[in-house]
Amino acid sequence: MRFDLDIVCLANSWKHGGRCVAGKIYSGARAGEWVRPVGPDVANRQISLMQMSYGQNQYADVLDIVRISFDGQEANTFQRENLVISNRPWIKLGAIQKNQIVGLLDAPPALWLNGMSSRFGFNDKIEAAMLTQCRSSLVIIRPNNPRVRIAEEYDSKIKIRILFEYNRQNYALTTTDLWAQETYRERGIGEHALPPVSAMTISLGEKLPNGNSTKIVAQIFKD
Structure with a gap:
């Protein structure tokens, strides 16, 4: 059954040539719950610019309060927040101010489960067998000492x-x-400073061919 939700957009990042959009329900009994709108095409769950258009060459973006119509929950995914959008246009209801993000921050003790790292990252992976323990696949947190590392990796x-600390744990996560x-x-190889960061939205990515998932910095909010 089709239904509408009003969400405040907390991520608008790159995904397979489209966008990965995510946010929290803005009001009502479910306020604060995460939602990740996904496309109706099973093979291409990313959101296209056309799908996130308000019309007149305007598109949904972070901090917008958006009314989105959904057809139901995506099946067969550990990402419990995934809701399949309908063909109705998105409607902008307003926007929050950047200083209101603090009221939307999550406070998990850690970014899901730690201890599994890729060759080039740190605390950036979760094994397939452990994903069932993850009650969500999205968080927004305030990181400590965030900075950028550019390096040659696979191939x-x-x-x-993005390198940062959270609750005395170090992380090195890819970013979209x-x-x-x-x-x-286009910056050179090495570490680079970030401007002051007030928050970051972190996502667990879709399962890799081996069934594992990668932690991804989906959105960086600068002060």
């Missing part, structure tokens, strides 16, 4: 990672944040 491809990719892609 000598340049990769941008559009601003970070545009700003740092």
Whole structure:
């Protein structure tokens, strides 16, 4: 059955040539619950610009309060927040101010489960068998000492990672944040400073071929 939800957008990042959009329900009994709108095409769950259009060349973006119509929950995924959008246009109801993000922050003791790292990351993976223990696949947190690392990784491809600390744990995660990719892609190999960061939205990515999931910095909110 089709239904509408009003969400405040807390991520608008790159995904397979489209966008990964996520946010929290803005009001009502379910306020604060995470939602990740996904496309109706099973093979291409990313959101296209056309799907997130308000019309007149305007598109949903972070901090917007958006009314989205859904057809139901996505099946066969550990990402419990995934809801399949309908063909109705998205409606902008307003926007929050950047200083209101603090009221939306999560406070998990850790970013899901720690202890599994890729060759180039740190605390950036979760094994397939452990994903059932993850009650959500999205969080928004305030990181400590965030910075950027640019390095050659698999197949000598340049990769941008965000290094930071959270609750005395170190992390080195890849990022799909559009601003970070545009700003740092052409910088040299090494570590680079970030401007002051007030929050970051972190997502567990879709399962890899081996069944594992990767922690991803989906959105960086600068002060």
